[in-house]
Structure formats: structure tokens, C-alpha cells
Amino acid sequence: MESKADIPIGKWIKCPKCKEILYKEDVKEKFSICPKCNYYFRLSSRRRIDQIVDEDTFEEFNLNIESNDPLNMPEYISKIQGLRQKTGLKEAVKCGIGKIEGQEAVVCAMDSNFFMGSMGYVVGEYITYSIEMAIKKKLPIVIFTVSGGARMQEGIVSLMQMAKTSSAVAKLNEAGVLYISVLTDPTYGGVTASFATLADVVIAEPGAMIGFAGKRVIEQTINENLPEDFQSAEFLFKHGFVDKIVKRQDLKHTISDIIRLSKGAYHG
Amino acid sequence: MDKITAWDKVQIARDKDRPTALDYIENIFDEFMELHGDRDYMEDGAIVCGVASLNGINYTIIAEQKGRDTKENIKRNFGMPNPESYKKAIRFMKQSEKFKRPIITFIDTKGAYPGIGAEERGQGQAIAKAIETMSCVKVPTISYVIGEGSSGGALAVGVADSVVMLENAIYSILSPEGYASILWKDSSRKEEAADKMRLTAKDLLELDVIDKILLEPEGNAKYDINRMSEIIKEDIINTTNILMKKDVVSLLANRYKKYRNMGGNTKC
Numbered sequence A: 001m002e003s004k005a006d007i008p009i010g011k012w013i014k015c016p017k018c019k020e021i022l023y024k025e026d027v028k029e030k031f032s033i034c035p036k037c038n039y040y041f042r043l044s045s046r047r048r049i050d051q052i053v054d055e056d057t058f059e060e061f062n063l064n065i066e067s068n069d070p071l072n073m074p075e076y077i078s079k080i081q082g083l084r085q086k087t088g089l090k091e092a093v094k095c096g097i098g099k100i101e102g103q104e105a106v107v108c109a110m111d112s113n114f115f116m117g118s119m120g121y122v123v124g125e126y127i128t129y130s131i132e133m134a135i136k137k138k139l140p141i142v143i144f145t146v147s148g149g150a151r152m153q154e155g156i157v158s159l160m161q162m163a164k165t166s167s168a169v170a171k172l173n174e175a176g177v178l179y180i181s182v183l184t185d186p187t188y189g190g191v192t193a194s195f196a197t198l199a200d201v202v203i204a205e206p207g208a209m210i211g212f213a214g215k216r217v218i219e220q221t222i223n224e225n226l227p228e229d230f231q232s233a234e235f236l237f238k239h240g241f242v243d244k245i246v247k248r249q250d251l252k253h254t255i256s257d258i259i260r261l262s263k264g265a266y267h268g
Numbered sequence B: 001m002d003k004i005t006a007w008d009k010v011q012i013a014r015d016k017d018r019p020t021a022l023d024y025i026e027n028i029f030d031e032f033m034e035l036h037g038d039r040d041y042m043e044d045g046a047i048v049c050g051v052a053s054l055n056g057i058n059y060t061i062i063a064e065q066k067g068r069d070t071k072e073n074i075k076r077n078f079g080m081p082n083p084e085s086y087k088k089a090i091r092f093m094k095q096s097e098k099f100k101r102p103i104i105t106f107i108d109t110k111g112a113y114p115g116i117g118a119e120e121r122g123q124g125q126a127i128a129k130a131i132e133t134m135s136c137v138k139v140p141t142i143s144y145v146i147g148e149g150s151s152g153g154a155l156a157v158g159v160a161d162s163v164v165m166l167e168n169a170i171y172s173i174l175s176p177e178g179y180a181s182i183l184w185k186d187s188s189r190k191e192e193a194a195d196k197m198r199l200t201a202k203d204l205l206e207l208d209v210i211d212k213i214l215l216e217p218e219g220n221a222k223y224d225i226n227r228m229s230e231i232i233k234e235d236i237i238n239t240t241n242i243l244m245k246k247d248v249v250s251l252l253a254n255r256y257k258k259y260r261n262m263g264g265n266t267k268c
Helices: A024-029 A045-054 A076-088 A121-137 A152-175 A215-220 A231-240 A248-260 B006-014 B021-028 B070-075 B081-099 B114-119 B123-135 B176-184 B187-197 B201-206 B225-244 B246-262
Strands: A011-015 A021-023 A092-102 A101-109 A142-149 A177-185 A201-204 B031-035 B047-054 B056-065 B104-110 B141-150 B162-166 B170-172 B213-214
Touching: A011 A024, A045 A092, A045 A101, A045 A248, A045 B225, A076 A231, A076 B246, A121 B081, A142 A231, A152 B123, A152 B170, A152 B176, A152 B246, A177 B056, A177 B104, A215 B104, A215 B114, A231 B123, B006 B141, B021 B056, B021 B104, B021 B141, B021 B225, B047 B225, B056 B081, B056 B123, B070 B176, B081 B104, B081 B123, B081 B246, B123 B162, B123 B176, B123 B246, B141 B201, B141 B225, B162 B170, B162 B187, B162 B201, B162 B225, B170 B201, B176 B187, B201 B213
Parallel strands: A101 A142, A142 A177, A177 A201, B056 B104, B104 B141, B141 B162, B141 B170, B162 B213
Antiparallel strands: A011 A021, A092 A101, B031 B047, B047 B056
16 A cells, blocks of 8 residues: 655655655655645655654553454454554654643644554553543644544444544533644544544644545445535535634644633633 | 345445435434425435434434435435535534434435535535534434445534444445545455455444344335334434433443444454
8 A cells, every 4th residue: 555644755755736856855844745746745654743842841641452353353463563663653643741932731633644644452552541631631622634544454343433432522511621633644534423523623634534425435326526625624624614714834833722712711 | 144245235235225314213202393404505315314203202304315206316316415415413402402303314425415506515524523512412212224424524514422334325535436446446346345344233333333133124114114223223212212311411422432433342
């Protein structure tokens, strides 16, 4: 499978959009945005956290949990092991507590390099645990999504993670804790249809593809061509599902502003 | 019963002569009145909502409804809800809270409708909101998976205190055809997928995704709708009796705990 993410292969990287060969360090310095065509390279969870969280303030949660392989697929478990070696990631999300321009927050970043950011038991558990930590510590929570949806290899157990994470968001609302969701390319299926779209403030990166059903499924069902901007961040914004489209280089500051401006003073 | 394969069950669950939600509702309840509309955009017929009475107790009904003939299938969009169906369901969940009516849902869908309009009007967000709302609605909730329970479109009205499956119903992350297509790039391997996915009532009980299985009459439900209705009716009466005795705090705590543990103690 070809990965569009920022996995380094030598010192050069090819822009998937304009095909320009770019010097990797240049791209990295420019927030992993193509200097030629403005294409947003997919960020690894590690780099996302580096861009958002103040230096040396991130403390990662480590839950030491594994999928129980509910569908009994040995090839799934070996693929997990292989991906861990290849990417250095434990799973498709990295979560912890850090500071954003000095303000403490729980931060979760999904990672497209691990099963296309799909949500199985481990991802569902990390997201839910992070939400519960935000409630417990009364800290705002920021979740960066990139996901193909619920993870097929865990079947119904993955579907149930939608119920688990959404139940936790309901508790977040009762507790009056701020939740900011940042939808990045791509965010689909069971992640769109659960915690990703339940935030108080929903941000999207420019040009990100976001939807419930995949384009191919829709085309096959309705037998007609889709509008050009269909399921883009701009399309969702136009239809009222996104608060703000924010450029990657402005994300940290915007998130910090939202955290600062959300808290009310009325205690009646 | 064990001679029946998972794929056989898929076909029984999809049989056009299998009783639909309205067949059961009309048989089970002393009175039923359908009420319409999401109060925002339109009436969508794929989910039937209304009020019903049984043995002097009033209930809210939220039911995914497939058509019993071509005309009704068009009216019901073949049981595939648009966002307005989920918004209508949410409206009735909140109304149940106001009047303290327990909620009964019936699940029977190929999935949420994958269309341009559905995406424009926030299919993913509508499902997420329904899941979130149902996870914390302050009345007892019972869900019956009567036919096909496919993907987030089913789960949206299936986060309940008691989740019950009929013996030959199926419940899965998506259709076996879709699963085979995504995992093996070959939708013709649907029978193998059905077998692998653990979508039968027995599998889901083992996985702790459902709470109970109701056995079907000789053959299957379609051969004796009256008997099947009696069996469901008895379960509604008994389960309501149990759930009505719980105070709202422990009701919600138990529901949260049940979904919180999804995937964590999976038996394989």
C-alpha cells in the first residue's frame, strides 16, 4: 500500500499532487505543506504533536493494552507486529497531556501510517481514556482525526467503539469540559459517525476529505457523478458542519485562542 | 439450528417475507400512533417513530422499517435512513425523557443511505448525535435487532440497556459483501466474509455485544409472525419490569459501563 504520509525515504519526497520532488527538510520546516502547490502531506501523530504541543511538555499515555483479535485472524495480529516495527508506532493514535501556548490540554493525534488510522478496540480505548482523563483533570481535549473509519479486522467490536467513544463525549458535555476536534485528510466512516463530529468546536484542515460513506459506494448506489468539491472541508463548511477551516501553520494559535475564549464567567 | 451457516442467516435476515418492525409493532402493542418529522428539514420514512401502549405502559417507538412491497420500499427508502430519520429519532429520545416513557427500538437496515444529499446534510454527524443521545437518555431503553443490523446506521438506534437479537438476525460492521470487498477486494467472497465476521446472534452474545437471544418459531420468524410477536412482547414486558425498578443514576451508570467495556473482555 502506498502511503501518502510523511514517512521519510531518503532526503527527498515527491508531492503526490504536483509531483514535484522536494527536499524533505524544507517540507518539514513548512509544516509538511508542499511549497509549490500547497498540498498538505499527511502528518504522523508524532509530527502533529510536535506542531501543536509546546516543546518538552507532552506526556504520553501508555495503557499497555492489545486487541483481543475477536475475529480470530492470525494475519491481523502479525500485521500489527509488522507495522509496529516499520513505523515505531504502537497503534493508530497517540494520546497524552501537554501544553498549547502554555495552556494544559489532553491531546490525541490519530495516525494514517497504522491501518489507515482505523478504530479498533485499542484506538477506541485510548480515545475514551483520554476523554475520561480530560473530565477527571478538568482539562480541554483536542483530538486530531485521520481515519478510514472503524477497523474491519475487529468486526463488530470496532463498531462498538463508536458507542464507547460517543458515550464518553456525552459525559464530557455533562462535565462542562471543552472538546475541540480537528478533522484532517481523510476522516471517514465510523470515526466521522462518532467522536470526530461531536466536538464543541469542529475545525478542518483546508482540502481535507471528510465524510461518512466513501465516494465509490455513493457513486455505485446513486449511479451519478459527484460534485467536484464533494466531501471536502470546504463542502462541509458550506453545509454548516465545520466551525472553521484553519491552515496548518495557524492551528496551534487558533486552538490556543479557542481554549482561552471558551470559558465563561457566569456561576449563577 | 447449528446446521444453519452464517450466510444462511444473512439470507434469512434479508428475506423479503421476513416480518418487519411495523408487523411486530402492530401485533405487540395495544395501541400505536406513528408521529412524523424531524422538525428541521423533512420527514424521512426509513425510521418510524411514535407512541405505543402495552399493558397500561406507554412507550416511545423508534423503528427502522423496510418496505413490505415496492410502494412501501420507496416510501421507506428500502429501510436506509437519511440524516432526517436520525434527527427524528433524537427528537423522540428527548421527548421520552420529558414524559419518562421507556424507549423500544427495532433495528433492521442495510445501513444509513449513502447519497449526495445525505452527506450534504451530515449523515455522519446525525448518526454520531443519535449514538451520543441514546447513550445518556434518562429512561430505560430496549433494542431489538429483528433482521439486518448493518453498520453505524444500525448502531445509531441501538445503544440500549438491553440489546436483544432474534435467533436469525445479523448484526455487523457492514454487509458481508462490503467486508469482502474492503478486506479482500472481492465482494464475491461474501459467504466466507459472513462466516469470518461473527455476525450471528450466537457470536454476538459470546462477544458481549448483545444481552440476549430470542429463539424464533419453527423454521424462522416468517412462518409464525404471531408467535414471534408473542415472544418479543413477553420480553418487552419482562425487561421493562426489571429496568423500571432501577433509579436513573444506576441505569445510566450500567449503560455506560456496558459500552465502556466493549472489546475489553472479548471471549474468542
